[in-house]
Amino acid sequence: IPAKEEFIKSIMYSRSRPTWIKIKQAKAQFKVVFPTVDRMFAYIKSLNEIQLPFISSTYTDHYGRFEGRKSYFKNLSCAMQRLESRVFIKVICPALIADGIPRFLTVHDSIIVEERYAEQARQVIQEQFELLGIRPPVIR
Secondary structure (H helix, E strand, O other): OHHHHHHHHHHHOOOOOOOHHHHHHHHHHHHHHOHHHHHHHHHHHHOOOOOOOOHHHHOEOOOOOEOHHHHOOHHHHHHHHHHHHHHHHHHHHHHHHHOOOOOEEEEOOEEEEOHHHHHHHHHHHHHHHHHOOOOOOOOO
């Protein structure tokens, strides 16, 4: 996990723009430490408009044109966003309702509940992530 944390900190959250050499080094290190994840990312990013027809109308430039191969890198971020939304909408929200939390609001990757339901919601969310086999995120 330290390699992953370093990668995320140095590449994804750094305030300074890393040099291309540092980016290449970090990618190479990530590939060594997480080879399966790296292969999965590469596969998802290589899918084209024949395999994913929706991308030709979704991944457009500011003129509304699909730029073909130049757009394939967007597959990974879109897949992650869809996964995240489905976890919230199809797993966590129904669990909150089933547990008797009457009102809540989803905002991107967050759920806002009345303060009196905060601890109950936290427990439900943690349980749902554990059922999915995912370490629960920090919940505030």
